[in-house]
Amino acid sequence: MxxxxxxxxxxxxxxxxxxxxxxxxxxxxxxxxxxxxxxxxxxxxxxxxxxxxxxxxxxxxxxxxxxxxxxxxxxxxxxxDLLEAFISHLGPAQRPATGLRAISASAALANGRTCYDHLAGRLGVAITDGMTTAGLLDQSDGFAITDTGLTWLTDGLGIAEADLRSTKRPLARACLDWTERRSHLAGTAGAHLLRSFLTKGWIKRIGKGRAVRLTPLGTTALRDHLAINPNDLDLT
CATH class of the missing domain: 1.10.10.10 (Winged helix-like DNA-binding domain superfamily/Winged helix DNA-binding domain)
Structure with missing residues (x-):
């Protein structure tokens, strides 16, 4: 064929x-x-x-x-990745949601969601930016976890370095966020970051779908670990 x-x-x-x-x-x-x-x-x-x-x-x-x-x-x-690329190709001109339930669901996805096995939406992009500002992630030539970032993932979040290196997947890669129109962190580091945030109770899934919300514990963690003030993210 x-x-x-x-x-x-x-x-x-x-x-x-x-x-x-x-x-x-x-x-x-x-x-x-x-x-x-x-x-x-x-x-x-x-x-x-x-x-x-x-x-x-x-x-x-x-x-x-x-x-x-x-x-x-x-x-x-x-x-x-194929599905996310399809969605990104639609662009922001797609028909807006109508009805209270649809609008609420759309807003929740835009605020924070899982993108297969990593964080996306406004929250995912903010964490990516926070890691970059803190010197944990280098975006100068693609996405790369710095030595400081690796220490933060292992010592700060308790992720085993062996787990980060256990697959052929890249440790970090950029994934275009279809709501923010910017890149968020994917790859092995992104996957373990999502898993760690869920395990620690810093984020919580909303119902059965992809949307997640930041918890009070997560609000404190973002301030302590990445100097991010969630009030500035407009997670309404």
């Missing part, structure tokens, strides 16, 4: 609103059941299963079964 057909086949996987809704929901980095995704998209479970089969066969999702339940999640970081 030619590369042209491969590209067309991949694009076709996202050409259906239901399949697109599934993939966007799974950008929270967690595994969902077919039933949960069906409810999220407002379709029958049988219909959801048909769409999920196509997404798994196409390589965008992976699945595993536990008892009677079928769990699916994004296949890998590359699949997440």
């Amino acid at each position: 030619t590369i042209e057909r491969d590209v067309a086949r991949l694009a076709a996987l996202l050409a259906d609103p239901t399949r697109a809704a599934f993939c966007l929901a799974l950008l929270d980095g967690r595994a969902w059941t077919a039933t949960e995704l069906a409810g999220h998209a407002g379709v029958a479970v049988s219909t959801a299963s048909e769409h999920l089969n196509r997404l798994v066969e196409g390589g965008l999702l992976t699945e595993h079964r536990q008892g009677r339940h079928r769990y699916v999640q994004l296949a890998n970081e590359q699949a997440a």
Whole structure:
């Protein structure tokens, strides 16, 4: 099969609103059941299963079964990057949310969210900027964790250096934030930063989706660790 057909086949996987809704929901980095995704998209479970089969066969999702339940999640970081690139390409001119619930959900995502396995939104960009200002992250030629930054991650946050070096993924890389139109921290450091913030209770997930909010403990931590005043972030 030619590369042209491969590209067309991949694009076709996202050409259906239901399949697109599934993939966007799974950008929270967690595994969902077919039933949960069906409810999220407002379709029958049988219909959801048909769409999920196509997404798994196409390589965008992976699945595993536990008892009677079928769990699916994004296949890998590359699949997440592809979806984020699609969203970024839409630009700020996409139709604004209408209705109180939709507007509230949109605002929550813009304030802070998971971008597969790292932090995004206004909060994610602010943390990235704070790390840069503190000399923990160097953005002069791409993204690079400095020696001071590595010490901060290991000694300050308690992340094992072996865990940061345990994969072939880059330690730090830039990921374009589709709401802020600027880059936030991704890579292994970004993933462990999100995990650490959740474990320490500095951020908390809002419901089932991707949105997260800063907790009182997180407010104190941002001030102490990165000299960030959350009141300046307009997390309304």
